[in-house]
Structures are given as C-alpha cells and as structure tokens.
Amino acid sequence: MLKITPYLGILVVIVSIAGLWYPILGYFMLLVFATLLIISPFRGRWFCGNLCPRGSFNDFWVGKISKNKKIPPVLRSFWIRVPIFIFMMGFMGYRLLQTQGLFYQIGMIFVIMCLTTTTIAILLGFSINPRTWCTFCPMGTLQHILGKDRYQVHLDDEKCISCRKCDKVCPMQLDVRNSLSKRDCIKCGRCIEICPRDALAFEN
Ligand code: SF4
Ligand code: SF4
Ligand code: SF4
Structure with a gap:
C-alpha cells in the first residue's frame, strides 16, 4: 500500500457529490479507467489496493463502521461477475449514446455511475464487509482477467x-x-x- 492510499477516498466523495453540480468532475472516471487498464496487465489488481479512491474510502472510512462479516463466496463467482460486468458496461454504453456527444451530459453520466456504485459499495461495506463490492466490481473483474497471474x-x-x-x-x-x-x-x-x-x- 502507498502512503497516500488512505487519503484517496476523498476523491470519490468529491466526484459523487460535487459532480452533481460540476459534471466535468465525472471525467475523473476516465482517468481511473485508463490508469487501471495500463497497470493491470503488469500488476493485476494492484490499482484496487493502492490507487482506487472507492477502495480506499471503503477500507479506511466505511471499515470503521462495518459489521465485518464474511463475504458470501457466491459473489466471487464468474457466473455473477461476468453478467454484472456485461450489464453495467452495456447500460453505460447505452446512456452515453443517448447524450449524442454533449460534453456535460457525458460527464453527468459518469457522475451518476460513480454515485450509484459508491452508494451500493457503502451499503454492502457497512452491512457485510468493506471490500464486498470489490469482489464483483466490474473494474475489479476486468483487472482480474487482464492481470492473470501477474505479481x-x-x-x-x-x-x-x-x-x-x-x-x-x-x-x-x-x-x-x-x-x-x-x-x-x-x-x-x-x-x-x-x-x-x-x-x-x-x-x-
Ligand atoms: S474492485 Fe472496483 S471499487 Fe474495488 S478497488 Fe477495484 S476498481 Fe475500486
Ligand atoms: S493476499 Fe493480497 S489482498 Fe490479501 S492481504 Fe495479501 S496482498 Fe493484500
Ligand atoms: S504465511 Fe504462514 S507464517 Fe506467515 S502469516 Fe501466513 S500463516 Fe503465518
């Protein structure tokens, strides 16, 4: 873990809340996406444990109030993860097509996606375990596939x-x-x- 890892959670709060008024903040999600795509073929899910703002938020903030139960093993199954990945990517693609390329509308779609997934991650983090969302998060699944057995x-x-x-x-x-x-x-x-x-x- 990096020294800055525990402080990165603030970024997900900024994008999810301030982004509702400043949709340009949603483009931060593209930076996240590009970073994990570059890193994962060499370091697997390194991004998740070191640079992901939502992972950091759940570990160091939600972790303080989490019930810390066992994560249901079924959530790790690819029978769950792949359909979730396809659904979320398909839904986001569909919403992006509806924007007809309008800059702020695209930004708002990323903000809403960040807010929605973060809310789910917090609820699961509180009621089960801080990293519950990360067992089936589409971006985690993508890194799992790209990273194979690296590092x-x-x-x-x-x-x-x-x-x-x-x-x-x-x-x-x-x-x-x-x-x-x-x-x-x-x-x-x-x-x-x-x-x-x-x-x-x-x-x-
Ligand atoms: S699984 Fe998703 S939310 Fe969790 S740390 Fe990785 S990219 Fe972030
Ligand atoms: S196995 Fe991986 S995720 Fe688990 S504590 Fe070790 S480095 Fe962290
Ligand atoms: S690797 Fe072995 S010795 Fe080290 S913490 Fe795990 S069980 Fe203990």
Missing part, C-alpha cells in the same frame, strides 16, 4: 508456521497461501507486513 504473493513453505495471521488481515478475505485465490489479490501488502516469519513476498 502474486508467493509463499515460502519452509518458513510458514501456519499461524494464519495473513488470512486475518486480508481485506479481500482470501486464503492467502492458496494460489488459486490470488487473482483477486489487490496487492495491498498487508499479509506480507504481518507475517512473523517473512514467508510471503510479491513475485512477478
């Missing part, structure tokens, strides 16, 4: 004492030592920091 947390079996401290701090509730779950790792590095035996490290 994974590698386990040194000989050092591990099976204390499971790594699993307890993982914001995505992953089985940290199981490579099958690693494509949804958001590269926050918390498991690596907490490991008492230095048994974990990022590897390309």
Whole structure:
C-alpha cells in the first residue's frame, strides 16, 4: 500500500457529490479507467489496493463502521461477475449514446455511475464487509482477467508456521497461501507486513 492510499477516498466523495453540480468532475472516471487498464496487465489488481479512491474510502472510512462479516463466496463467482460486468458496461454504453456527444451530459453520466456504485459499495461495506463490492466490481473483474497471474504473493513453505495471521488481515478475505485465490489479490501488502516469519513476498 502507498502512503497516500488512505487519503484517496476523498476523491470519490468529491466526484459523487460535487459532480452533481460540476459534471466535468465525472471525467475523473476516465482517468481511473485508463490508469487501471495500463497497470493491470503488469500488476493485476494492484490499482484496487493502492490507487482506487472507492477502495480506499471503503477500507479506511466505511471499515470503521462495518459489521465485518464474511463475504458470501457466491459473489466471487464468474457466473455473477461476468453478467454484472456485461450489464453495467452495456447500460453505460447505452446512456452515453443517448447524450449524442454533449460534453456535460457525458460527464453527468459518469457522475451518476460513480454515485450509484459508491452508494451500493457503502451499503454492502457497512452491512457485510468493506471490500464486498470489490469482489464483483466490474473494474475489479476486468483487472482480474487482464492481470492473470501477474505479481502474486508467493509463499515460502519452509518458513510458514501456519499461524494464519495473513488470512486475518486480508481485506479481500482470501486464503492467502492458496494460489488459486490470488487473482483477486489487490496487492495491498498487508499479509506480507504481518507475517512473523517473512514467508510471503510479491513475485512477478
Ligand atoms: S474492485 Fe472496483 S471499487 Fe474495488 S478497488 Fe477495484 S476498481 Fe475500486
Ligand atoms: S502469516 Fe506467515 S507464517 Fe503465518 S500463516 Fe501466513 S504465511 Fe504462514
Ligand atoms: S493476499 Fe495479501 S496482498 Fe493480497 S489482498 Fe490479501 S492481504 Fe493484500
């Protein structure tokens, strides 16, 4: 995690609320989209754990009031994630076509999308776990696909004492030592920091 990561949440508040009066702020979403597209082929979901304003907002603000329950495993299923991805991208494309290219209307569509998804993410974050939305967020799914197995947390079996401290701090509730779950790792590095035996490290 970067030093600025905990403070980025303010950006999602600005875009979602101030954007209703200043639709130009919606274009910030394009910057987010471009950034994660550039990073994900090399670092998988690194953007989610380090630069995403909504991820930061949920981790560090919603996390303070969250019920911190187990995220339902079904939400990680691609039978859920792919239809959500197709629906949201299709719906946004349809709305953008309706604007006929008008600058402020396009900006407003991005603002409304940001406000809607952030509201859902906050409600899920409060009632279940801060990163619930991130298990099936379309942008997370896209990074999962583009990133494949890049920059994974590698386990040194000989050092591990099976204390499971790594699993307890993982914001995505992953089985940290199981490579099958690693494509949804958001590269926050918390498991690596907490490991008492230095048994974990990022590897390309
Ligand atoms: S899954 Fe979506 S909301 Fe969550 S951190 Fe990644 S891009 Fe942001
Ligand atoms: S925190 Fe380190 S030692 Fe403990 S289970 Fe995880 S990898 Fe193993
Ligand atoms: S596996 Fe480690 S680096 Fe990946 S999300 Fe979980 S705590 Fe963060």
